[in-house]
Amino acid sequence: xxxxxxxxxxxxxxxxxxxxxxxxxxxxxxxxxxxxxxxxxxxxxxxxxxxxxxxxxxxxxxxxxxxxxxxxxxxxxxxxxxxxxxxxxxxxxxxxxxxxxxxxxxxxxxxxxxxxxxxxxxxxxxxxxxxxxxxxxxxxxxxxxxxxxxxxxxxxxxxxxxxxxxxxxxxxxxxxxxxxxxxxxxxxxxxxxxxxxxxxxxxxxxxxxxxxxxxxxxxxxxxxxxxxxxxxxxxxxxxxxxxxxxxxxxxxxxxxxxxxxxxxxxxxxxxxxxxxxxxxxxxx
Amino acid sequence: xxxxxxxxxxxxxxxxxxxxxxxxxxxxxxxxxxxxxxxxxxxxxxxxxxxxxxxxxxxxxxxxxxxxxxxxxxxxxxxxxxxxxxxxxxxxxxxxxxxxxxxxxxxxxxxxxxxxxxxxxxxxxxxxxxxxxxxxxxxxxxxxxxxxxxxxxxxxxxxxxxxxxxxxxxxxxxxxxxxxxxxxxxxxxxxxxxxxxxxxxxxxxxxxxxxxxxxxxxxxxxxxxxxxxxxxxxxxxxxxxxxxxxxxxx
Numbered sequence: 463x464x465x466x467x468x469x470x471x472x473x474x475x476x477x478x479x480x481x482x483x484x485x486x487x488x489x490x491x492x493x494x495x496x497x498x499x500x501x502x503x504x505x506x507x508x509x510x511x512x513x514x515x516x517x518x519x520x521x522x523x524x525x526x527x528x529x530x531x532x533x534x535x536x537x538x539x540x541x542x543x544x545x546x547x548x549x550x551x552x553x554x555x556x557x558x559x560x561x562x563x564x565x566x567x568x569x570x571x572x573x574x575x576x577x578x579x580x581x582x583x584x585x586x587x588x589x590x591x592x593x594x595x596x597x598x599x600x601x602x603x604x605x606x607x608x609x610x611x612x613x614x615x616x617x618x619x620x621x622x623x624x625x626x627x628x629x630x631x632x633x634x635x636x637x638x639x640x641x642x643x644x645x646x647x648x649x650x651x652x653x654x655x656x657x658x659x660x661x662x663x664x665x666x667x668x669x670x671x672x673x674x675x676x677x678x679x680x681x682x683x684x685x686x687x688x689x690x691x692x693x694x695x696x697x698x699x700x701x702x703x704x705x706x707x708x709x710x711x712x713x714x715x716x717x718x719x720x721x722x723x724x725x726x727x728x729x730x731x732x733x734x735x736x737x738x739x740x741x742x743x744x745x746x
Numbered sequence: 747x748x749x750x751x752x753x754x755x756x757x758x759x760x761x762x763x764x765x766x767x768x769x770x771x772x773x774x775x776x777x778x779x780x781x782x783x784x785x786x787x788x789x790x791x792x793x794x795x796x797x798x799x800x801x802x803x804x805x806x807x808x809x810x811x812x813x814x815x816x817x818x819x820x821x822x823x824x825x826x827x828x829x830x831x832x833x834x835x836x837x838x839x840x841x842x843x844x845x846x847x848x849x850x851x852x853x854x855x856x857x858x859x860x861x862x863x864x865x866x867x868x869x870x871x872x873x874x875x876x877x878x879x880x881x882x883x884x885x886x887x888x889x890x891x892x893x894x895x896x897x898x899x900x901x902x903x904x905x906x907x908x909x910x911x912x913x914x915x916x917x918x919x920x921x922x923x924x925x926x927x928x929x930x931x932x933x934x935x936x937x938x939x940x941x942x943x944x945x946x947x948x949x950x951x952x953x954x955x956x957x958x959x960x961x962x963x964x965x966x967x968x969x970x971x972x973x974x975x976x977x978x979x980x981x982x983x984x985x986x987x988x989x990x991x992x993x994x995x996x
Contacts, residue, residue, distance in 0.1 A: 560803060628840070630836065630840035631840060631843075633798065633840065634836065634902070635842070635852070635856075636798065636801065636829065637829055637833065637834040637836070637906075638829065638830070638833070638852060638853035638856060638905065638906070639826040639828075639830040639853060639857060640852075640853075640856040641826060644856045648852070648855075648856065649842050653842075653843050742889065743843040743889055743891070744843055744889055744891045745888055745890075745891045745892030
């Protein structure tokens with residue numbers, strides 16, 4: 463039976479064109495719907511006071527200033543730890559280790575690490591950072607968990623990017639008498655910066671959006687954390703608490719809107735910077 | 747005086763015997779062309795001279811390569827200084843994704859030179875020597891990737907010259923270029939041969955006759971015949987050479 467007789471190629475082509483366009487449009491539509499809904503419901507409660515005041519009555523009134531600071535704290539701690547570690551592991555795999563068993567093990571490990579549910583990380587954080595290392599409920603404990611969560615993302619994206627750097631760059635550098643380390647930091651890493659930054663941003667946006675991973679380790683304090691050993695309450699956890707404990711759905715949406723805007727600003731901002739860097743680098 | 751002496755060189759990649767009993771001498775400040783069919787070991791030979799093959803784990807060699815009376819494979823020979831002395835231009839132009847200036851200054855910088863005036867002076871001189879200065883003097887900060895293929899290859903030559911080498915290895919430097927760019931590179935080679943010892947791998951036999959004084963014919967990892975280019979092409983001594991240069995195989 464010839465398939466061309468059931469559906470003639472020209473018509474099949476038209477059907478497939480339609481399906482692909484529809485998939486594309488649907489993806490954008492979902493994004494607009496989710497973002498639009500959160501922003502429409504949340505933005506009315508967002509004003510300067512909401513951003514800069516402490517919460518009153520568990521968050522029924524007042525603002526979310528301590529939560530913004532908590533989020534900055536945990537995300538920054540995660541970034542400071544996971545970025546050098548992730549990039550370092552990627553450089554090791556791509557530039558130093560030859561394709562051997564250890565490499566496959568590290569890659570496999572990163573994949574598993576990336577697929578562990580965040581609530582499991584949360585439980586591990588409670589046992590290890592909070593109890594065993596006695597960091598207690600603190601933005602430090604929360605940040606460390608998020609570092610572990612962001613690590614595989616940063617590693618994986620950096621590794622793919624570094625592997626895609628043409629070996630002709632490395633040869634050119636060696637050919638001029640550069641050492642391996644000089645080649646890595648003067649040629650390979652600068653050429654990979656756009657991809658590496660994308661990996662860092664993916665890891666950081668994952669970290670800043672996590673509630674489950676930090677809920678057992680960061681505490682749930684309503685005060686602004688000053689030191690890294692103070693407890694805090696990052697935005698997603700606040701949002702979760704407001705919604706599930708029926709405290710204030712309006713303020714939950716407000717918190718969600720702030721979180722979404724922060725993530726959007728980080729993503730769009732770094733994309734612009736990376737684009738500029740890339741144009742300068744390649745003259746494109 | 748001979749710049750490079752090769753004695754009983756054998757090269758292996760794992761079990762594969764790539765270069766067999768190579769004995770040759772490369773004279774100073776001349777152009778030597780290496781010709782032969784694909785896979786005959788020309789590029790491997792070239793890369794043995796600046797120890798680029800060291801990067802390949804399965805690489806192994808026997809025999810000696812003497813540069814200025816020193817064995818370049820002796821344990822105390824510094825590879826970085828060897829590659830400064832013996833520069834290399836690759837088949838496909840491979841500028842770094844950096845500015846034109848940074849590309850030319852790269853070799854100097856990795857060898858610890860950071861005096862700005864000196865760098866600027868060296869970059870200008872190298873670009874002039876590579877016949878590229880006039881085309882790029884107003885846009886040294888632009889990305890090297892914005893140049894045409896032929897300009898990129900001359901930039902790579904400038905980058906090599908900036909290191910003040912004695913020998914320049916060229917691995918089919920024109921194979922990715924159009925005829926006009928090729929002519930420019932060949933003119934450049936004529937200019938450079940007064941100051942540098944140049945070894946060029948080429949698939950183009952006309953190119954070998956145009957640019958080189960000496961030619962070595964490689965086949966299956968052996969040097970079949972080496973002679974003055976004029977002699978080798980006009981009256982080859984070995985039958986295989988004659989068959990190759992008259993286009994019967996390869």
